[in-house]
Amino acid sequence: MKAQPVFTDSKELIDFINTVKFDTAGLVPAVVQDVENNEVLMVAWMNQESLRRTLESGQAWFYSRKRQALWLKGETSGNYQYVREVRLDCDGDTLLLKVDQVGVACHLGTRSCFSRLVGSSAPEKRTERIIADLYSLIKERQ
Amino acid sequence: MKAQPVFTDSKELIDFINTVKFDTAGLVPAVVQDVENNEVLMVAWMNQESLRRTLESGQAWFYSRKRQALWLKGETSGNYQYVREVRLDCDGDTLLLKVDQVGVACHLGTRSCFSRLVGSSAPEKRTERIIADLYSLIKERQ
Numbered sequence: 001m002k003a004q005p006v007f008t009d010s011k012e013l014i015d016f017i018n019t020v021k022f023d024t025a026g027l028v029p030a031v032v033q034d035v036e037n038n039e040v041l042m043v044a045w046m047n048q049e050s051l052r053r054t055l056e057s058g059q060a061w062f063y064s065r066k067r068q069a070l071w072l073k074g075e076t077s078g079n080y081q082y083v084r085e086v087r088l089d090c091d092g093d094t095l096l097l098k099v100d101q102v103g104v105a106c107h108l109g110t111r112s113c114f115s116r117l118v119g120s121s122a123p124e125k126r127t128e129r130i131i132a133d134l135y136s137l138i139k140e141r142q
Numbered sequence: 143m144k145a146q147p148v149f150t151d152s153k154e155l156i157d158f159i160n161t162v163k164f165d166t167a168g169l170v171p172a173v174v175q176d177v178e179n180n181e182v183l184m185v186a187w188m189n190q191e192s193l194r195r196t197l198e199s200g201q202a203w204f205y206s207r208k209r210q211a212l213w214l215k216g217e218t219s220g221n222y223q224y225v226r227e228v229r230l231d232c233d234g235d236t237l238l239l240k241v242d243q244v245g246v247a248c249h250l251g252t253r254s255c256f257s258r259l260v261g262s263s264a265p266e267k268r269t270e271r272i273i274a275d276l277y278s279l280i281k282e283r284q
Contacts, residue, residue: 016260029236031182031278038180040173045238055261084199087256090248094171094185096256106232114229114238118158119148119197 001082001100003058013055017048021093028095029061032105034112035084035098041105042113044073046095058083060097079103143224143242145200155197158191159190163235164269170237174247176254177226177240183247183253186215188237221245251273 007013020030027045034041044062046054050070053061060081061071074080087099106113149155154247158244164170176183188196192203192212203222217221223279227240 009199009263012262027186029160029185031185033182036243038182040175040180040182040238040284043171043173043231048226058154086260088260089185089255090250090252090258091255092254110232114235116230118228118230120150120154
């Protein structure tokens with residue numbers, strides 16, 4: 001997989017960053033979606049600098065609120081995210097990234113961080129999901 | 143369309159809410175996805191009470207940070223969201239809702255709040271998108 005810059009013009013890039021409404025802590029949430037099947041893989045936070053690096057490099061960079069540091073997604077795990085599309089929502093305070101995900105997105109080893117289905121009817125739905133996942137896997141390996 | 147409660151047992155519902163990690167303002171972001179095609183429609187915020195109402199009623203309730211008030215999505219526009227699936231992410235601080243969306247999700251009249259594609263190659267992508275949207279529309283009306 002190859003990283004492709006989201007912006008090739010640095011003025012356009014800065015102009016775009018200036019339209020994003022960061023919160024009082026200087027952050028915006030970024031929803032990361034699988035470009036192949038639209039599965040939501042994770043939600044993480046970006047500050048100006050991580051957004052700049054993401055747009056410039058074409059690889060997802062976030063800001064860890066816990067560690068108070070920038071992180072290149074995949075730097076330690078190898079599970080990089082190659083950004084194929086970036087969208088900003090109507091009020092300018094949330095980002096949506098469509099990515100080619102290498103390996104899995106979640107540190108728990110699942111493809112998505114949203115593997116926990118909740119609700120009274122969750123168990124049946126989970127079974128359905130497992131069957132669908134198995135089906136995809138078998139199809140993939142044909 | 144019909145609303146179906148996410149939890150039918152009120153103890154289970156309360157137990158679940160207690161596992162959610164609300165931020166210092168008492169909020170969590172909720173990503174709303176179209177259950178049909180996995181398109182991300184919007185991201186909004188929930189406090190404990192809006193989450194409780196959502197899980198109990200099966201219709202999406204949020205908390206408006208601007209108006210500091212609960213809102214039932216669709217109450218004024220008629221564009222209700224019927225919740226079909228709820229997921230919590232691995233660190234318990236972000237929700238994912240899959241919904242049957244009535245009409246459009248965005249107050250600007252677009253299906254999704256993320257209609258603004260950004261980047262140097264955005265215009266071409268936008269054209270592609272318009273063509274794809276037109277194709278769907280024509281197919282729908284056949």
